[in-house]
Amino acid sequence: MSAAGDLADVLADPTRCLRLDPAGWTALLTAARAERLIGSLAHRLDGLDIPLRVGAVLADARADAAAGRCRALWEAEMARRALNPLGCAVILLKGTAFVAAGLDAGRGRSIGDLDILVPRDRLDAVEAALLTAGWEWVKPDPYDDDYYRRWMHELPPMIHRDRDAMIDVHHTILPPTARITPDPAKLVAGAESLGSGLSVLSPEDMVVHAALHLFADGDLSGGLRNLWDIDRLTREFAERDETFWLKLAARAAEHEAGAVVARAARQSYDLFATPVPEDWRTRDALDAFIRRRLLARDGWGRPTRPVTRFCFYVRSHWMRMPPMLLARHLLVKARRRDGP
Amino acid sequence: MRHGIVVRIGPAGFRIGSDWRVPIDQLQALYADYPAPEGGVADFTVRLEAVRPWRRVVRPSVRLAGDYALPDALPLPLSQGLLAAEMGMNLQMALGQRRFLLLHASAVERDGRAIVMTGESGAGKSTLAALLQRHGWRLMGDEFALLDPATGLVHPFPRLISLKNDAIAVAVASLPDATFGPLVQGTPKGDIRHLVPDARAIAQMDTPAAPTLLLFPRFGGGADIRPVAAAEAFMRLTQASTNYVTLGERGFDALTRFVTTVRMAAIDYPDMPTAAAMIAELSR
Numbered sequence: 001m002s003a004a005g006d007l008a009d010v011l012a013d014p015t016r017c018l019r020l021d022p023a024g025w026t027a028l029l030t031a032a033r034a035e036r037l038i039g040s041l042a043h044r045l046d047g048l049d050i051p052l053r054v055g056a057v058l059a060d061a062r063a064d065a066a067a068g069r070c071r072a073l074w075e076a077e078m079a080r081r082a083l084n085p086l087g088c089a090v091i092l093l094k095g096t097a098f099v100a101a102g103l104d105a106g107r108g109r110s111i112g113d114l115d116i117l118v119p120r121d122r123l124d125a126v127e128a129a130l131l132t133a134g135w136e137w138v139k140p141d142p143y144d145d146d147y148y149r150r151w152m153h154e155l156p157p158m159i160h161r162d163r164d165a166m167i168d169v170h171h172t173i174l175p176p177t178a179r180i181t182p183d184p185a186k187l188v189a190g191a192e193s194l195g196s197g198l199s200v201l202s203p204e205d206m207v208v209h210a211a212l213h214l215f216a217d218g219d220l221s222g223g224l225r226n227l228w229d230i231d232r233l234t235r236e237f238a239e240r241d242e243t244f245w246l247k248l249a250a251r252a253a254e255h256e257a258g259a260v261v262a263r264a265a266r267q268s269y270d271l272f273a274t275p276v277p278e279d280w281r282t283r284d285a286l287d288a289f290i291r292r293r294l295l296a297r298d299g300w301g302r303p304t305r306p307v308t309r310f311c312f313y314v315r316s317h318w319m320r321m322p323p324m325l326l327a328r329h330l331l332v333k334a335r336r337r338d339g340p
Numbered sequence: 341m342r343h344g345i346v347v348r349i350g351p352a353g354f355r356i357g358s359d360w361r362v363p364i365d366q367l368q369a370l371y372a373d374y375p376a377p378e379g380g381v382a383d384f385t386v387r388l389e390a391v392r393p394w395r396r397v398v399r400p401s402v403r404l405a406g407d408y409a410l411p412d413a414l415p416l417p418l419s420q421g422l423l424a425a426e427m428g429m430n431l432q433m434a435l436g437q438r439r440f441l442l443l444h445a446s447a448v449e450r451d452g453r454a455i456v457m458t459g460e461s462g463a464g465k466s467t468l469a470a471l472l473q474r475h476g477w478r479l480m481g482d483e484f485a486l487l488d489p490a491t492g493l494v495h496p497f498p499r500l501i502s503l504k505n506d507a508i509a510v511a512v513a514s515l516p517d518a519t520f521g522p523l524v525q526g527t528p529k530g531d532i533r534h535l536v537p538d539a540r541a542i543a544q545m546d547t548p549a550a551p552t553l554l555l556f557p558r559f560g561g562g563a564d565i566r567p568v569a570a571a572e573a574f575m576r577l578t579q580a581s582t583n584y585v586t587l588g589e590r591g592f593d594a595l596t597r598f599v600t601t602v603r604m605a606a607i608d609y610p611d612m613p614t615a616a617a618m619i620a621e622l623s624r
Contacts, residue, residue: 021380022379022380022381023380025381026355026380026381026382026385029381030355030385030407033407033408034407051379051381052378052379053353053377053378053379053381053383054379054381056383056439057381057383060438060439063438064438064586067586067587067588070588300341300357300385300387301385301387301405301406301407302387302389302405
């Protein structure tokens with residue numbers, strides 16, 4: 001079993017950590033850091049009878065996550081102040097949304113950039129308002145800029161000149177070039193207000209987004225963390241509303257994401273024992289391979305299984321772009337690498 | 341990994357893994373008198389790994405990795421493996437330590453009172469700390485002073501002292517009985533040689549001390565002492581801290597308390613005996 005596998009087991013059932021020896025603990029902490037799950041682990045193991053030293057490391061991780069939460073909420077507030085005069089919906093995504101909405105998925109979660117979703121027809125106004133409020137372009141390269149604007153689901157990343165914090169402004173949740181086309185108008189229409197001028201996606205859309213982000217938009221690096229989001233979200237939503245899984249299936253279909261959401265639910269059931277309805281658990285040929293990729297991390301924190309990793313890297317580009325566009329993109333990138 | 345060692349330095353336990361034996365053997369020799377991590381669990385992991393599998397053998401090149409790493413760090417030749425390991429441990433502290441406010445400074449203690457010495461690279465803070473061991477001071481650390489936000493005390497981090505260029509010969513001459521590591525040549529900072537802190541520094545690595553003096557030393561020129569205002573010290577220490585921003589309010593409170601309770605001075609010193617006399621005078 002890989003260290004990432006042990007990590008998944010302990011996250012699913014914290015009492016399993018009581019069997020670890022000191023070397024096992026060191027490997028667990030290292031794998032959790034490498035997968036950016038140390039804060040989540042710290043919250044899961046809070047209150048258990050764990051070795052003193054481990055307790056100290058995890059207490060630090062909790063404090064770190066608390067500071068990260070504070071920073072994330074502040075960034076959201078800064079964006080709210082900049083965008084409020086426009087009167088358009090500003091929908092928080094991913095980690096910031098989880099902590100702003102007080103969800104279990106936000107407990108201990110590491111949060112990177114601020115991700116927001118705005119209606120596409122307001123994109124220019126949002127961009128102008130952010131530039132006025134002190135955000136600046138990170139990549140002033142014309143090809144990258146043009147690429148983002150034509151083919152991506154978000155503006156080129158911006159960074160705030162004083163606070164050094166990044167913002168990703170999305171107008172939908174997958175690149176328009178991807179095989180799957182979620183409906184951004186429905187995402188915006190279904191969003192739930194937090195009462196502050198900010199919103200979050202509806203529970204179903206939140207899970208759809210998490211699943212698409214995990215399986216339709218990347219090479220699965222950081223995948224274990226994203227899958228943990230799915231476990232936390234579906235558990236909490238299903239507990240609140242017993243018809244949640246039915247609603248999720250219906251909503252996923254509206255976004256062409258039924259298969260991806262089902263795949264995410266299956267993986268979450270396999271790795272974290274998420275209570276997923278039985279009819280969601282039909283396996284396919286790719287499941288075992290994906291699981292292999294999600295757990296490709298050893299007790300030294302090293303990525304393992306390079307061939308599997310590479311396959312998913314190739315897959316990520318294949319899913320994101322049609323072949324001709326991909327060829328052109330790789331050509332430009334390759335030229336730039338060799339260039340002066 | 342193929343080779344590994346665990347060691348505790350003050351409050352932090354480290355596990356260092358390597359694709360090569362040599363750096364681990366060197367660490368083992370130099371850290372022989374240090375304890376193992378508490379309960380066998382290391383706080384931080386450092387990896388010295390080949391940039392490509394074949395580069396373990398062909399033109400071996402060490403990539404520094406671990407729990408915390410800099411994304412654009414350049415690999416080092418294997419002859420600088422020991423330096424890489426030390427850099428790796430420093431990096432874990434700099435980026436990962438949360439319990440203490442880290443000040444990029446050396447520190448020494450006498451009669452329960454600590455002196456913290458900070459300054460640019462090359463100001464001589466490592467050399468001063470190393471040589472003050474001969475003048476009755478206990479070395480607390482040459483790289484980081486760990487300020488506890490809860491108590492205001494300085495905790496030791498007595499890792500190997502990193503001596504650079506001309507300081508190497510000075511230290512070898514002054515500390516003939518001390519244990520030195522191999523000479524590492526051609527590093528980005530010139531020649532480096534590691535010095536093992538004396539037995540007292542290692543034995544008392546868990547004993548904190550109340551800070552009483554903050555020094556900004558500078559090697560060269562005539563002996564001179566200038567006062568430093570609390571506001572200036574505060575600003576310079578925010579620059580010299582690796583985790584001031586990360587600690588948030590705790591960091592601000594700890595640093596404010598520090599600069600408003602200790603005496604502060606900038607000193608220029610032409611040689612070691614003069615510096616020792618000046619420091620003895622200032623700490624009176």
